[in-house]
Amino acid sequence: MVDYIFRVGGEGGEGVISTGEMLTLALARAGFEIYTFRTYPAEIKGGHASYQVRASGSLLLSQGAAVDVLVAFNEEAYQKHIQDVRPGGVVIYDADSFSPPAYDSTICYGVPLTSLATEQVGIKLTKNIVALGVLAGLFDLPVATFEELLKERFGRKGETVVQKNLLALRVGIEHAKQVKRRDAIRLGAGPRKTKELVLSGNESLALGAIAAGCRFYAGYPITPATDIMEFLAKELPKVGGCVIQTEDEIAAVGAVLGASFAGKKAMTATSGPGFSVMTEMVGLAVAAELPAVIVDVQRVGPSTGMPTKTEQGDLYLACYGGHGNCPRIVMALNNVEDCFYGIMQAFNLAEQFQMPVVVLSDQYLGHRKATVPVPDPSRVPVIERRKPQGEELVGYKRYRFTPDHISPMAIPGMEGGGYVAEGLEHDEGGYPAASNHENHLRLTRKRYGKFVEVEAIANDLVRVHGEPHPEIGIIGWGSTEGVIREAVQMATAQGYSVGALHPKILYPQPLAKLREFMQGTKAVIIPEVNFTGQFATLLRKRFTVDFIQLNKCIGLPFTPKEIFDKIEEVAADVHGGRRAHAAAL
């Protein structure tokens, strides 16, 4: 089974990213599953850039472990990445730039990329296309796909540019024939025959928002969420929607709430620093019972933190940010495909329960690309908010008490529906009741009462991988799902009794499913990409279980091996009689 990891590294601006992107698309079109991993500097110009793509004949769950093929445009790239290349892996380096040490345990092919580009193509900038040609030639990648991609990518720049790039590709392919081969990596065509899309998490999320009926977006640029706004700025007007780049993040959610009040499905997306200042509006949406979707593509915090690096550090803020008793729904997205369906579910929850839904993604998920089957929006039937009808508009009460705590919501323009959306505590009719003590309790109960139904949905949305009743349980959230799943597969293959539960809704928590899953476990591991174990802390409030935390806090995602190692360690403790938690479930 084909399963290879390619990594390209070099100076920012040398075409590293475009090389990676074209390689990714070519591999996807050739019928492979792909999974990219991007790490890049926070600076715009210069600095080191790299792009990694894993290609396989079967479903990919993680970025993988060791690199099989490294393309190093300069010595820095070589030095930075060589320790990630597996022994016997291939290094293709620009021989015009540097030479790797002779004792290297990898197979090194020196290719004079710069001189091939300058002398045979006549344009130094085409050296990354020459490199693509070398990759295609060496590893038997479909040349026609690359040619097609170059025509698409450079078509707008005119025929001369296209021809030069096609020439650069051929130069690379020809050069590859002269290389004395010492490796056995050959890809050919992949097994998948059906067409799939190549989407980043952010793109998939934006598409899902359109499918869910989002027609209003307001936001403020922030890494790593900006591309959601840029995507929607291009696509949303096509379906009659609009995007506003507001003066700050508070204005963004303010406009979203205004639009939602006026009847539109509305969303904003940001990252931690933006979400921090948005919290006053979360409270307003809760008090006024307005549907709204707020996406937080998490990055390393606190404060400005590490803008281009990943972390799962905003869970507390998502669940508890804001003053007062302030119930909102918090969801986390698990993988690129799930970004599409997950955001559709987020809109449904917001509309159904008339409350803000905070959706957590992260840099790792938002910026990586993967092959996904063409999305089928009909898999998530779209829900619209409950509106008053007929009799309900006579003596209309916006916040009328109902058995399920959801009141029909009038939209401006409806005869008889006039009301004031209130941030002040109010009565059923929406009239301010800031000194009515008993009323405050009734309204608070109404707002929290919606959680009964939300929790039932949360229980339906959990996913379990591996054994449903394992000896060693793993509970994860968000973008770690694939990595955990791969680790569970590794551990199961070694004979361990392991299973993983991954809730989609984190607040309120799917308590019944969590309880059921943990029953009979001897140990429960909670891996999180943060320092203190934020989800573990939330669960400790609900379960007296001695959770074992596995925390990573270096701005990078877990690898399956790291989780597998923890499973082994915990299993050794369990079997050595050093651990057997008596869970009070």
Added chain:
Amino acid sequence: MSTAVGELTPQHYKTDEHPIWCPGCGDFGVLASLYNALAGLQVNPKDLVVVSGIGCSGRTPGFIKSYGFHSVHGRVLPVALGVKVANPALEVIAVGGDGDGFAIGGGHIPHAARRNPDLIYIVMDNSTYGLTKGQYSPTSPAGFQAGSTPYGNIEQPLNPIAMLIAYGASFVGQGYSGKPKELADLITRAMQHKGFAFLNVISPCITFYNTYKVIPPRLAEIPKDHDVADRAKAFALALQTDRVALGVFYQESRPTFEEGVAQVMQKAQAASPPRLDEIFAEFS
């Protein structure tokens, strides 16, 4: 825009809720003028949205029979923008005080002004924070003595009219709550204006900063021959702060934000059919 529905009198726009304002508050005059302007234009209450921030004036939506949105402190303009863009057929009136607008919400004003959404923004300017019992506000005079300035205000007041002209508001006017007839006319002109119409309305706080005696002698009419299209002259007029000139300082006609949004949609739809599967095809 607003639909005519037979004969609506000012009384039609009153709700059962009695204003919480102190007797003699300037905001009563502003509210009465609003009722009159709305009746004059026969605005259908079902198509009217009154948006506010926090402060005494922030309670206004509850007193007008319409849809309302009592948002949070300083955020009236972003919320009003969202309402208007979501449904351009609605008549949107944003209201607030000088603290709400010029202090905590000051960052939103330039952007509302330059975007030019077709809504009106009335600031009930009493130069104090009435709801928190009389601290100095961005329009309080230097020397103003109150709870947070026991030794006198050491700051310069800002000039709302000059500021809004500088920011590019397409309609800038000033009114006084003690002259409700003139104010109703001014509100009417603002509502008839296509674009972002800003009205600074001097609306005294009878409890914490009673200016009922000092304002009237300073009142002046904007000269009859003032050319409202002349931005430089409007600005010069705004800088004459020894008097409080009432009327329209500046007005220009330019495309609204909603018109721009509609144009973007047309451009986007001309380039590609509005279908999700067509959008999917861009990513394969």
